[in-house]
Amino acid sequence: MSDRRTFLKGVGASAVGGLSLLSAGTASAAAPPADEYIAADPSNYSDDYRGAADIDWVVVHITDGTWGSAVNWFQDSRADVSAHYVVRNSDGYTAQMVDEQDVAWHAGGFNSNAIGIEHEWHDGQNGISDAAYAASADIVDHVASAYDVPKQYFTDPCAAANASGGIVGHTNAPKYGDCGNTSYKSCPQPAWDWGRYMEFVDGSAGDGGSGGDDGGSGGSYAWEYFSNGDQGEDVYTIQYLLEQQGYDLQYHDGIYGSEVEGAIESFQSASGLAVDGVVGPNTWDALVVTVAGPNDDPWWATYAAQHSLRYGHGYSIAVDGYYGSETEGAIESFQSGAGLAVDGIVGPNTWQALVDLT
Ligand SMILES: [Zn+2]
Structure with missing residues (x-):
């Protein structure tokens, strides 16, 4: 199954459209909202060469583990999962791991039109910091202007299924457009505060971004969730x-x-x-x-x-x-x-x- 991907990688940037000028294959530079590009393993996403019209959604996630463990896992060929961005909770530092025109694997049945953002959070952290919300809002701002994605959020999967695009939590993303078919996962709860996040997305959070130092102490770990289809x-x-x-x-x-x-x-x-x-x-x-x-x-x-x-x-x-x-x-x-x-x-x-x- 990797043959097609390998072939497409081999075709190289010359065969694809304007987006590739920003970020082509494994030699990518981070898009403007990210601090660093750390390439996910090529077996953890689909080469897709999406155009701007194909990108309609931002899906927000929490890692249920450390930023580093998520970044490491997406680089691991056994993972079979990835996200475009991973935001660190302590300071909002952001790694881009998959090119936006490629399809990252973060919300099954909803990935093909989505940009996935993972936010570091695990048990013992109070919530998402303002620094992380601000960094994530910067990504939304970029996605909204680059791909004409509306800055509206949905917590009702049926409303999302009937909308042309926006921001949705993993738990409410309607699989294959069927709002009766969503992830069993609670992600991005219990961490996520839509009200606070949208203050940053809307630019109404004032100075904000002061950073929340609410965790990350050594020796504090969380159980990750595993279910059918996971590997590793x-x-x-x-x-x-x-x-x-x-x-x-x-x-x-x-x-x-x-x-x-x-x-x-x-x-x-x-x-x-x-x-x-x-x-x-x-x-x-x-x-x-x-x-x-x-x-x-x-x-x-x-x-x-x-x-x-x-x-x-x-x-x-x-x-x-x-x-x-x-x-x-x-x-x-x-x-x-x-x-x-x-x-x-x-x-x-x-x-x-x-x-x-x-
Ligand atoms: Zn998730």
Whole structure:
């Protein structure tokens, strides 16, 4: 499936229209609203060479993790997701990662006419800072003038489905124009304040932009959400932890498919959780098993931690399910780097950091 994309990349900028003069392929410079261009992996978006008439919407998202982890993930060929822009919460610093004429993958069923903006937010942060709202509003201003997108927002997917364009949150984006078909995700809630955001978009926020220093402290991590269709190192973690919980899986392949979804639903039901097949904070809390050291023997959980340390975090250790000094050293090194208590024990906080930082 990458053949067509590869071919189109090979055609080069000479074959495409005026937009490419601003930003062509991987050699792109950041568009005016961004501080830096950090190219997403080419397998995480579609080469599309959209024209101005094709771009009608801005979709706003929250990362549910750090700015750095989102930027890293979009550069990872396993991600299969991306966004055009990622805005940092502490200061509004913005990376552009996908050219605007290409289709980033951030809101399934709604991407082809949209520009996606990810805003850093995770549990423990009070909300979106004024600095981030201001930076995001700058992007909207640019998109509105470049592509004639109206500066109006929608929280009703049916109103959005009937509109010619505007700004919509991920949760309310009507898939394929069908307002009965939206994402199950709550993104960009609980962080998003439409009233405050639109003050910046409308230019009525006064001086604003003073910046909100409301988080980002070391050692504060959040559980990311995973569901059918997701891939990557954290899905291996889910698969191995399901094995630890007694679910016998056929596949350990880092792909969240129907087998993982079915096992998660069984686990949720058995654990008294809402059964939705989505691994969110409550399911993670129930799923993780503490790896306490050589005298404790959760084999699959140890294997999961080793696999994450090796393939998600770059520690060249054996992945064998046995806790020895090599595993202990890697855990302690990871904990130190992540700002966690260094005790060699993979408990809930260390599990959360292992997942959040991949
Ligand atoms: Zn989203």
